[in-house]
Amino acid sequence: MLTKKQLDLLEFIHKRVQRDGVPPSFDEMKIALDLRSKSGIHRLITALEERGFIRRLAHRARAIEIVRLPESLGGASTAGFSPRVIDGDRPDTPRPANADPVSVAAIELPLVGRIAAGVPIEAISDSAHQVAVPQQMISTTGEHYALEVKGDSMIEAGINNGDVVVIRETSTANNGDIVVALVEDHEATLKRFMRRGNAIALEAANPAYETRVFPDDKVKVQGVLVGLIRTY
Incomplete structure (x- = not known):
């Protein structure tokens, strides 16, 4: 079960590994997540490692290995509760004026x-x-x-x-x-x-x-x- 920041970081690392073959630096992670310091990245990395999503390899620079992904990022379903979150903010882009109305029961x-x-x-x-x-x-x-x-x-x-x-x-x-x-x-x-x-x-x-x-x-x-x- 991950917070939004933890999920965002895991997704960023996964995409960079897929693209470049190596994980991003802590500075790149800090910029991508809009954090003020690398200490926040350290806490997120530790949380991901404790939850079994990544593994850090000792004595190697940028040595982060993704062990598994949550279901929302294409990984296998895991046991336990995963809350279904309904965000109450506005959408990132406005709906077209001629779009059909959305009906949610x-x-x-x-x-x-x-x-x-x-x-x-x-x-x-x-x-x-x-x-x-x-x-x-x-x-x-x-x-x-x-x-x-x-x-x-x-x-x-x-x-x-x-x-x-x-x-x-x-x-x-x-x-x-x-x-x-x-x-x-x-x-x-x-x-x-x-x-x-x-x-x-x-x-x-x-x-x-x-x-x-x-x-x-x-x-x-x-x-x-x-x-x-x-x-x-």
Whole structure:
């Protein structure tokens, strides 16, 4: 699961290797991704290596080998959640005046409040608003609802502060699922779910946040992430 910057960098490296036979320099990567310093490139490279997409060969200049590609770049499908992101910004180029109208089926979901992607905050509140969600995000089984994300603990899973997440209501989850978890009946948070014997670990996707572990009777799963809506 990659952030947009990580995916952009991987695509840039892949294209340069395909074209030139060697990967780009860190300076070229910095310019291509419009970053201010090479330290940002180092962090992205490290993240790609940790996720198994690239491999750095020791004692060789520009020694970056692409091990695999995500499905969006033509690689094989991998297990686990990959959020379907609906960007809310304007298209790069305007549609022609004579173009046929685009019709996207959408349904209204209750926006039931804010969910912490950081330190847990208050539990989910009653629905006060509705949000239009593309129908393809909704599975054929179960009820769904939407939440606004507050915080940055899930940024490496591609979930940013201000995003709206689409949740399928369920009380069970598999290891690795990103879930809405109710902690001790009063704190709601969005984290990756991992069962460890009689305990539940709620893992962030940001190294600045520690994994929190609770007895399994202190954590209630309220839903599983199935989609993401982003505005700019």
